[in-house]
Amino acid sequence: MKHLLCVPGGENALGGSCLAERFSHYVRLSPAEQAALDRLEDRARDFRRGAVVIRENERPREMYVVRSGWLHSSTMLGNGSRQIMRFLFHGDVLGMSLLAFSDSPETVTAVTDVSLCPFPRERFAGLITEHPRLGALMLGIAVSERASLADRLASIGRTPARARVGSLICELFARMRRLKMIDGDAITLPLTQEDIGDATGLTSVHVNRMLRGLVEDGIIERNGSRIRMLDEPRLTEQANFIDRSELETGWLPPPR
Amino acid sequence: MKHLLCVPGGENALGGSCLAERFSHYVRLSPAEQAALDRLEDRARDFRRGAVVIRENERPREMYVVRSGWLHSSTMLGNGSRQIMRFLFHGDVLGMSLLAFSDSPETVTAVTDVSLCPFPRERFAGLITEHPRLGALMLGIAVSERASLADRLASIGRTPARARVGSLICELFARMRRLKMIDGDAITLPLTQEDIGDATGLTSVHVNRMLRGLVEDGIIERNGSRIRMLDEPRLTEQANFIDRSELETGWLPPPR
DNA sequence: CGCACCTTTGAATGAGATCAAAGATGGTGG
DNA sequence: CCACCATCTTTGATCTCATTCAAAGGTGCG
Numbered sequence: 001m002k003h004l005l006c007v008p009g010g011e012n013a014l015g016g017s018c019l020a021e022r023f024s025h026y027v028r029l030s031p032a033e034q035a036a037l038d039r040l041e042d043r044a045r046d047f048r049r050g051a052v053v054i055r056e057n058e059r060p061r062e063m064y065v066v067r068s069g070w071l072h073s074s075t076m077l078g079n080g081s082r083q084i085m086r087f088l089f090h091g092d093v094l095g096m097s098l099l100a101f102s103d104s105p106e107t108v109t110a111v112t113d114v115s116l117c118p119f120p121r122e123r124f125a126g127l128i129t130e131h132p133r134l135g136a137l138m139l140g141i142a143v144s145e146r147a148s149l150a151d152r153l154a155s156i157g158r159t160p161a162r163a164r165v166g167s168l169i170c171e172l173f174a175r176m177r178r179l180k181m182i183d184g185d186a187i188t189l190p191l192t193q194e195d196i197g198d199a200t201g202l203t204s205v206h207v208n209r210m211l212r213g214l215v216e217d218g219i220i221e222r223n224g225s226r227i228r229m230l231d232e233p234r235l236t237e238q239a240n241f242i243d244r245s246e247l248e249t250g251w252l253p254p255p256r
Numbered sequence: 257m258k259h260l261l262c263v264p265g266g267e268n269a270l271g272g273s274c275l276a277e278r279f280s281h282y283v284r285l286s287p288a289e290q291a292a293l294d295r296l297e298d299r300a301r302d303f304r305r306g307a308v309v310i311r312e313n314e315r316p317r318e319m320y321v322v323r324s325g326w327l328h329s330s331t332m333l334g335n336g337s338r339q340i341m342r343f344l345f346h347g348d349v350l351g352m353s354l355l356a357f358s359d360s361p362e363t364v365t366a367v368t369d370v371s372l373c374p375f376p377r378e379r380f381a382g383l384i385t386e387h388p389r390l391g392a393l394m395l396g397i398a399v400s401e402r403a404s405l406a407d408r409l410a411s412i413g414r415t416p417a418r419a420r421v422g423s424l425i426c427e428l429f430a431r432m433r434r435l436k437m438i439d440g441d442a443i444t445l446p447l448t449q450e451d452i453g454d455a456t457g458l459t460s461v462h463v464n465r466m467l468r469g470l471v472e473d474g475i476i477e478r479n480g481s482r483i484r485m486l487d488e489p490r491l492t493e494q495a496n497f498i499d500r501s502e503l504e505t506g507w508l509p510p511p512r
Numbered sequence: 513c514g515c516a517c518c519t520t521t522g523a524a525t526g527a528g529a530t531c532a533a534a535g536a537t538g539g540t541g542g
Numbered sequence: 543c544c545a546c547c548a549t550c551t552t553t554g555a556t557c558t559c560a561t562t563c564a565a566a567g568g569t570g571c572g
Contacts, residue, residue, distance in 0.1 A: 075406065075407075075410050077410060077414050077415065077496055078493075078496050079414075079415070079496075081414045082414070083409060083410035083413045083414045085406050085409060085410075096399050096402075097399055097402075097403055098504075098507075099392075099395055099396050099399045099504075099507065100396045100397075100399040100400040100403065100503055100504060101400070101403065101500065101502075101503075101504050102504045102506075105403045105406065105407070105498075105500065106403075106406065121507045122507055124507075125392060125507050125508060125509045126509065128388055128391065128392060128395075128509070129388040129389075129509040132384055132385040132388050132391060133385075135384060135388060135391045135392060135395065136355075136381060136384060136391060138395060139355055139384075139391065139394060139395045139398060140355050140356045141356075142395060142398040142399055142402060143352050143353055143355045143356040143398055144356040144357070145402060146352075146353075146398060146401060146402045146405060147353055147356065147357065147361045147362075149402060149405045149406060149409060150331065150341050150361065150362065150405060151331075151361070152409060153339060153341060153405060153408060153409050153412065154331050154333060154339035154341075156409065156412055156413045156457070157339045157412045157456075157457030158333050158335075158337045158338070158339045158457060159333065159335070160527075160528090161527075161528065192549085192550060192551090193550075193551070193552095194550085200413075201412070201413030201414060202528075202529090203528075203529060203530080204550085204551085205528090205529075205530080205531095205551095205552085205553090206527090206528055206529075208551065208552060208553090209528090209552090209553090212552085224537085237334075240333055240334050240335075242361070244357065244361065246357075247356055247357075248354075248355075248356060248357050248358045250358075251354075251355065251377045251378055251380075251381050252381060253381045253382065253384070253385040416559075416560090417559075417560065448517085448518065448519090449518075449519070450518085458560075458561090459560075459561060459562080460518090460519085461519095461520085461521090461560090461561075461562080461563095462559090462560055462561070464519065464520060464521090465520090465521090465560095468520085480569085
């Protein structure tokens with residue numbers, strides 16, 4: 001399980017900011033925007049597998065963009081159980097809640113070793129003042145994350161266990177495919193069945209049985225932490241999964 | 257069950273835009289911002305109880321701010337069941353998903369008669385270009401809604417039925433109190449127990465039993481659609497409820 | 513005043529949780 | 543390089559919370 005670690009030197013990624021790379025999936029950045037984004041981020045910071053990057057109820061100092069590795073965001077309930085809200089990959093923003101709350105409502109944990117590009121909230125405010133289109137784009141990203149959460153809510157609130165697990169698998173495949181983190185038709189999950197349970201509102205025991213059922217029905221194949229997709233259309237349909245990774249950019253204001 | 261209907265004439269609310277009123281809860285608007293907001297909205301539009309304002313998978317033309325009345329946003333699953341995501345009150349924005357998707361991922365339905373202030377997406381883009389602080393504020397609102405969804409997700413995914421119902425009641429009390437929609441320590445819910453079930457991931461039968469249990473334990477009191485809160489601290493604790501209606505505005509860029 | 517819709521209640525059923533223990537797996541240090 | 547230990551997966555048995563099914567009260571609107 002190897003992941004890119006820190007690239008030394010003043011700049012972050014190879015020649016540009018992490019956020020710029022993410023944004024450029026949606027729009028063609030103007031030179032001025034590109035330059036402003038290059039000034040946004042601090043030097044990349046690394047965390048080990050299991051490290052807590054942002055802790056619930058604490059006051060994060062910065063926001064981050066994922067450069068490499070997996071993370072998840074979760075909350076801890078009073079009764080000791082955990083709900084995982086979302087998994088974060090390359091290009092995902094963490095700590096956005098800093099734009100609404102001084103104390104973080106969520107814990108963000110590194111699932112693998114990760115490298116993150118940090119940037120302070122105030123500098124971000126400057127960025128979107130100078131470049132409103134980028135602010136609008138970030139708003140679009142926030143809205144789309146809200147929709148993903150809503151999908152997961154419907155999945156957990158209104159579908160049986162098998163569909164919940166299926167839906168998570170579909171989502172991971174869709175997102176990882178888009179990031180080329182997929183190997184043919186298989187992905188590697190650095191997750192325990194307990195993690196999957198915490199994301200789907202199930203116990204690890206029951207997750208095990210559901211996975212097993214999906215294998216028996218020839219929908220997926222597993223060995224170790226590797227999952228091969230055998231019948232994606234069927235799983236997508238059984239799980240009510242809808243891919244929302246496309247972003248509508250037609251309404252955005254012009255660049256500066 | 258009476259609600260304000262349309263105010264005829266060129267302007268929307270009494271001397272200003274609905275969105276301006278919402279924003280002014282968080283920041284003091286500059287004259288330029290105020291003026292721009294006044295130009296944002298079209299004439300208010302009314303819908304009857306039960307009307308569908310935005311339909312899933314269709315292409316909404318505009319966004320709206322709630323001027324009066326209740327609505328909820330929901331999705332319909334393939335199996336015919338419904339998940340209610342969120343209830344919308346005075347000042348809430350609907351159709352924000354238009355900023356990320358061309359097709360709406362959610363249905364928005366009027367729970368009571370409502371009056372809404374519509375504004376087109378493109379004009380909104382112009383607004384936040386001229387006034388980046390308002391864009392930043394909208395971003396904050398989107399992020400805070402995401403957090404509320406996350407809270408509900410944890411509630412549904414990881415707490416028993418009684419706590420789920422309790423959490424919803426706490427949320428409604430907190431939000432309605434802030435909007436002065438509360439009468440002493442009681443609120444009026446224009447919801448059926450089926451609606452509550454669709455919001456909490458339960459059946460109406462079980463919602464009934466849970467409400468009944470809360471009454472028996474002296475936590476709430478009911479008659480008809482009226483709910484009186486008798487022991488809010490206890491309910492808040494049992495339901496793991498956290499009020500997130502406060503918004504952090506310290507990071508916002510200066511107004512124009 | 514009557515009908516449609518909502519609430520309430522009981523009994524039976526079932527999906528998923530809990531409890532317990534036996535295999536796998538893999539990372540670590542000797 | 544191997545052995546050991548911790549962690550994770552798998553499986554079975556039992557239990558429980560919530561659903562389902564069914565039917566009897568309420569309530570308010572037209």
